Amino acid sequence: MAYFGKEFVLDRQENFTEFIESLKMEIPPEIKKAVINSKSLAKIDKNGDEYTLSSVKVDGSTSSRTFKSGVEYEETNFGRTGKAVITVDGDTFTQVQKYPEGTLTTTRKFSPNELVVTITFSGWDGEAKRYYKAK
Template sequence: MAFLGKTYKFVGQENFDTFLKVVGVPDEKIPDILKFAPDFKLTKDGDTYTYATVRSSGPAEVKFQSGVEFDDVIGEDKTPVKSTYTVDGNTVTQVIKSDKGSASFKREFNGDDLVLTITVEKWDGQAKRFYKAA
């Protein structure tokens, strides 16, 4: 798990705008969200992982244990969801479930590269965001 403790910086994306439309983000908010590119770091202490993001509105952290579902919130509107992160080798997958459906955020670490693949149950496509270790 060489990716633990490294800071990753956003470098690009594919189909993220389409993903945002599919999940119902209003058209006028999409340009600002497309610019959202926080740095992040994943660390581990015992059985607990911390996923920390650094963004313009300040830092945010999510603590989790692999495979254990917990109450979470997503988005600017703080939509309540159930999240489960699973750590498997160099892949960290987050599955979220809400009354609106489910989505998967699969983070695949390969050396200094990270690819985040996003899928949702009501879309047969996928969005990708790309990061590099700083």
Template sequence: MAYVGKTYKFQKHENFSEFLTHVGVPADKADFLLSAKPSQKLEKDGDNYTLTTIDASTKELKFKDGVEFEETITPEIKAKTTFTVSGDVVTQVQKFEDGRSITLKRVYSGDQLVVEITVTGWDNVARRYYSAA
């Protein structure tokens, strides 16, 4: 788990615009998300993890491996979220009230992080690429 404690800076994305369209993100918010260049860092303290995303603001998600919790995506959108940590792969599954789910699979290798994003009802994969800072 050499990636724990490292900061990864955003480099590029694939199919992210299509993903945002599929999940219904309004155009103004999609434009912001497409232009953002966030950094991510995963930290571990005992059985507890903290995933920090830094862009215009800082968002921290605190979790335990395999334990579901309520995640606030926006003030009006919440999800039941579970993280699973397995070697160099950290998988986040967000389940929404409408039955849809989004899976964010973070694959760490060397100094790279690739986040693969899939969603119910969309036959594609969006990818976001990061490199260690």
């Protein structure tokens, strides 16, 4: 696929502040502000039947996770560990993360020039979107 190996930079977002505020996790205010205001990068690579999703964290460091479609793994966010699974269907990567506070679903729709990320949370009635452009 034409988007593998490309870096995508955040261009704009909708309802993301509301999403972060809806999380029932204790996140320090300065971290919330940094997450909301960050100009994050995202990248997806594929090696055989494994995928590696990389992103630049708030502090500028890079994090990545390697996964197989449909295989559950443990993931830690904001000090909370939960179970996660990413399912690949063509250009769409759907990640479901289960934490004690609720279920977070992130859908990443890749195209050669854009990445659209849609986020929902079981404890919130809204939907956040983040739009990335290929570098």
